Amino acid sequence: xxxxxxxxxxxxxxxxxxxxxxxxxxxxxxxxxxxxxxxxxxxxxxxxxxxxxxxxxxxxxxxxxxxxxxxxxxxxxxxxxxxxxxxxxxxxxxxxxxxxxxxxxxxxxxxxxxxxxxxxxxxxxxxxxxxxxxxxxxxxxxxxxxxxxxxxxxxxxxxxxxxxxxxxxxxxxxxxxxxxxxxxxxxxxxxxxxxxxxxxxxxxxxxxxxxxxxxxxxxxxxxxxxxxxxxxxxxxxxxxxxxxxxxxxxxxxxxxxxxxxxxxxxxxxxxxxxxxxxxxxxxxxxxxxxxxxxxxxxxxxxxxxxxxxxxxxxxxxxxxxxxxxxxxxxxxxxxxxxxxxxxxxxxxxxxxxxxxxxxxxxxxxxxxxxxxxxxxxxxxxxxxxxxx
Amino acid sequence: xxxxxxxxxxxxxxxxxxxxxxxxxxxxxxxxxxxxxxxxxxxxxxxxxxxxxxxxxxxxxxxxxxxxxxxxxxxxxxxxxxxxxxxxxxxxxxxxxxxxxxxxxxxxxxxxxxxxxxxxxxxxxxxxxxxxxxxxxxxxxxxxxxxxxxxxxxxxxxxxxxxxxxxxxxxxxxxxxxxxxxxxxxxxxxxxxxxxxxxxxxxxxxxxxxxxxxxxxxxx
Ligand SMILES: Nc1ncnc2c1ncn2[C@@H]1O[C@H](COP(=O)(O)OP(=O)(O)O)[C@@H](O)[C@H]1O
Ligand SMILES: [Mg+2]
Numbered sequence: 001x002x003x004x005x006x007x008x009x010x011x012x013x014x015x016x017x018x019x020x021x022x023x024x025x026x027x028x029x030x031x032x033x034x035x036x037x038x039x040x041x042x043x044x045x046x047x048x049x050x051x052x053x054x055x056x057x058x059x060x061x062x063x064x065x066x067x068x069x070x071x072x073x074x075x076x077x078x079x080x081x082x083x084x085x086x087x088x089x090x091x092x093x094x095x096x097x098x099x100x101x102x103x104x105x106x107x108x109x110x111x112x113x114x115x116x117x118x119x120x121x122x123x124x125x126x127x128x129x130x131x132x133x134x135x136x137x138x139x140x141x142x143x144x145x146x147x148x149x150x151x152x153x154x155x156x157x158x159x160x161x162x163x164x165x166x167x168x169x170x171x172x173x174x175x176x177x178x179x180x181x182x183x184x185x186x187x188x189x190x191x192x193x194x195x196x197x198x199x200x201x202x203x204x205x206x207x208x209x210x211x212x213x214x215x216x217x218x219x220x221x222x223x224x225x226x227x228x229x230x231x232x233x234x235x236x237x238x239x240x241x242x243x244x245x246x247x248x249x250x251x252x253x254x255x256x257x258x259x260x261x262x263x264x265x266x267x268x269x270x271x272x273x274x275x276x277x278x279x280x281x282x283x284x285x286x287x288x289x290x291x292x293x294x295x296x297x298x299x300x301x302x303x304x305x306x307x308x309x310x311x312x313x314x315x316x317x318x319x320x321x322x323x324x325x326x327x328x329x330x331x332x333x334x335x336x337x338x339x340x341x342x343x344x345x346x347x348x349x350x351x352x353x354x355x356x357x358x359x360x361x362x363x364x365x366x367x368x369x370x371x372x373x374x375x376x377x378x379x380x381x382x383x384x385x386x387x388x
Numbered sequence: 389x390x391x392x393x394x395x396x397x398x399x400x401x402x403x404x405x406x407x408x409x410x411x412x413x414x415x416x417x418x419x420x421x422x423x424x425x426x427x428x429x430x431x432x433x434x435x436x437x438x439x440x441x442x443x444x445x446x447x448x449x450x451x452x453x454x455x456x457x458x459x460x461x462x463x464x465x466x467x468x469x470x471x472x473x474x475x476x477x478x479x480x481x482x483x484x485x486x487x488x489x490x491x492x493x494x495x496x497x498x499x500x501x502x503x504x505x506x507x508x509x510x511x512x513x514x515x516x517x518x519x520x521x522x523x524x525x526x527x528x529x530x531x532x533x534x535x536x537x538x539x540x541x542x543x544x545x546x547x548x549x550x551x552x553x554x555x556x557x558x559x560x561x562x563x564x565x566x567x568x569x570x571x572x573x574x575x576x577x578x579x580x581x582x583x584x585x586x587x588x589x590x591x592x593x594x595x596x597x598x599x600x601x602x603x604x605x606x607x608x
Contacts (some may be wrong), residue, residue, distance in 0.1 A: 002497050010487035294481045297442060298495050298542075299470025301463065381434070381443045384477070 003304055007311035011286065017280060022320040024276040025363070028269050029324025029356050031329060035266045036352040037332050042259055052218045054118065055247040056211040059238035062247075065134070065207035066237050068194075077227050079220040080213050087193060087209035091157035091166060098206035101337065103143045105157060105186045107209075109192040116212045118174055119177040126172025132190050136171035142172050142183035147243035157188065162197055179347070272360050277320075278367040281313045285371030292375050293383025302376050307366075309375060314361070321360025325353060390416035390439055390550065390582065395448030397434055408434045410605040411448070416547075418453075418467040421576040421583045423596035430602045432586040433554055438553040439584055440473050441465045448478065453549060470498050474543025474581075476553035481533040482527040487524040488538045495546045508517065513541040517571060533564025540571060544579075557592050569595045 011018050047264060058064035065087070075083045087107040094101045110131045114120055123132070129151075130136045139149050149155070159228035170189050176183045178303045190208075199207040215224050225241035232239045240347060285292075292305055328348055378386075398565065403520040408431045416422050416439075424432050437443040438450055441457045442463075449458045452472065460468055482491045483574065492513055498504045514520050517537040519536045527535050536556060543551055557565035573580045573595045591600050601608045 006483075006485070013485060088608070202499075290481060291483055294477075294483070295494070297440075297469065297475055299466045299498050301466060379443065381437050384442075384481075385433075 004305040007306060007315055010308065011287070011312050011315055014217050014284075016281075018316060019266060021276055021280040021316055022323065025273050025317060025320025025360065026323035026327060028273040028276065029321050029360055032266050032273075032329040033325060033348060033352055033356045034263050034331050034335070034358060035269070036355060037260055037328070037346065037348050038335075039259055039266075039384045040349050040352065041346045050342050051245075052215050052221075053244040054213040054221060054224065054241055054243040055238050055244055056213060057209075057247070057321035059229070059232075060284055062210060064237070065204075065209060065283045066211065066239065068206040068208050068237070070208070070211065070232070070237075073227055073231065073246060074211055074213065077224060077231075079215050079217065079224045081216045082112060082214040083208065084109050084116040084212040085190065085208040086113070086212065087190060087207070088160055088161070089157075089159075089188075089193065091159045092170070093155065093157050100146060103140075103184045103186060105184075107190040108187045108188050113187065113212075114174075116214055119181045120174045121177055122172060122174045126174075131169040133169065133171060134195075135166075135168055136170040136311075136385060137188040138172050138174050139170060139186045140183035141175045143186065144170075149173075162193060162200075164196065164200060166196075224337055267355040270363070272318075273317075273359060274366055275314060277363050278370070280316065281309065281367045282371050283374055284312065285309055289375070289378065289383050289386040293378070293380050293386070296380050296383070305375055306372050309366065309372045310368040314364040317360045317364030317367070321357055324360070325356055327353075328356070389418050389453060390452075391449075391451040392435075392439065392461060393410070393449045393451075395435075395438060395445040395450060396446075397431075397438065397443070397445050398561070401518050408605055409445075412591055412605070412607060413605060414600065416582060416584060417577070418564070418582055419580050420545075420598060421573070421596045423593040423599045424584065424586045424602055425588065425593060425599060427604035432602050432603045435602065436554055436584060436586050440475065440550075441469050442531075459574075461493045470546065471493060472548050472550060473493075474546070474548040474551045475541050476536070476539055476551065476556045478555040478558040480532070480539045480559075482525050482535055482542075486526075487523065488519060488525050488527075488530065491527070491538055492545050494542060499546070509545050510541075511589075513545040514538070516544065517541045531564065532560050532569055536560060536564070536568050536572065540568070540575075544575070544581075549582060550582045551581050553583065555586055557587065557589050562591075565589065565592065 004335070056066070056070075071083055071085060086109070089105045089107050091105055093103075093105070094100070107257060110127075114122055114127065126138065130138050137155060138156075138278055150168050150169055151172065155168045155170060157166045157168065159166055168186070174183070180270075194205060194207075209345075213224070215221055221243055225243075228241045229239050292308070297303065332346065332348050392412060394409070395409060395412045395524070398405050399408040400406070412435065420492070426432050429504065434443065441452075441460070444573055446460055449456055451457070455468065457465065457468060482488075485492070489510055492510045496509060501509065511520065511523070514523055515540050518538050519534060519537055519541065522530060522534060527538070531537065551572075556572070557568055558566060569592050571585075572583060572585065576583050583596075585592070587593055
């Protein structure tokens, strides 16, 4: 009781110093929470991948296409249940400088794509309407809400990979089955793409960006990959077949240098939290050397002294940490709404909150460690002598 | 009764061993008011600390009212101090964040007195030093003399048999100093406290029954 009261009073002794320390910790904890959130959002793509899905893409690089003719050949490989395919279209929608307009646009096979991606939920009516019209498209719920897309709306895209002006008519929406499902894509008919490109650049006819395979047994994935890749080993367009997880990881690892540096920065932030707090606690304990000696003289135990120093450290760390965590949510929310399509899923995870709280708590303990040890080691006689 | 027998004490300064007290023996009878004088650095504070159980001698024994405190361990000493000794320092050493009342209450927090009982003791103590009307004041709202009287109230509140004072008037003007000395005199005469006081001030020493001189670690 008394220790608690004295901890509070001590913390309020240098109000500005305490306030600045709390602010420093809050900002650092917030940055930590925010960076962890970015890192988890980044790796969501990998987590969202299905266990029985595989991707076949050009062995050179996934920016090179594969012939459409592979579709039936791949479908005949033992273990392959479903084959679908897609092309990255992209193009420019409205003002390209606005991140909001930067959602993925892909050409897909309307007949098989949603069998391959059961986590994309489309109502039978929407799917029927989508399949029935050559230039129809389906949009993810998140992007539809953001842009206010309604059925019948025309989405006009200026092509870049595929030149020309492209009009797509919205015929429905898809929603994500899981929290980690990407609801930011626009999907349209691969046939529409193929027919138009045939008129413009006949050499690019019949190109597929990548194949999506569903295997009936995940245990056979290695075997399936080996068989397919062997089939095209000596052809003009060699393939590389891998599990979707590997594919996504390859995708993510392109940016792994950035992720790594974010991880490093979040460790540095832990160090900053510690330094900011330790500085204040060391200073405070040093200033109060005589007071602690007086308390010991009167008969207060080492435990009381530990309580006073560690209590103040934990109090400041606790308030700073709580404030930082409270700030993480609006910051993460603001960031997510600024770049809605950059990260399909951008949530402050429970684990991030626990981690940030742990970091603040640990900093509170570690920062108190040295001043506590020093104060306990100082004999009363020395402590009383420390007076100015 | 305080019996200091053949006590020696030295401090380490870096690798050097600095002898401070050299085979000191001294007896302070119960109810005595003794002043310790001597030049700066002669070991007065060190001797006082040993008597009060703040520090331990390298050699010799110290008995206070029959207890050999030189054999007690840290926590044993802490308990003994809390029950037997009141401390008065040159710079008062009140906690600045606590009121006069709370400062005086500090030693009682280690007892199992109820809140009400603590209040009674603190009020009686502050009344005794003439500061009953300053209970809610913080140290920086008090004069030096008043702060020292609060410190005396804190030393008294557990009703110890021994009071030790290290230059209690060293930081005070003449009027405040004489008030403090009158108070100590009264505690000795009226409340039978055994007082050991270090001082440089001959006027303060006048109140003592006995004056000992310490020089270079030896009593003269
Ligand atoms: N904790 C300590 N560490 C090292 N030297 C000390 C310590 N305490 C006292 N001394 C030395 O012991 C000597 C006596 O000190 P002290 O008892 O404070 O003298 P006085 O109170 O008579 O001025 C001084 O030389 C002082 O520097
Ligand atoms: Mg001294």
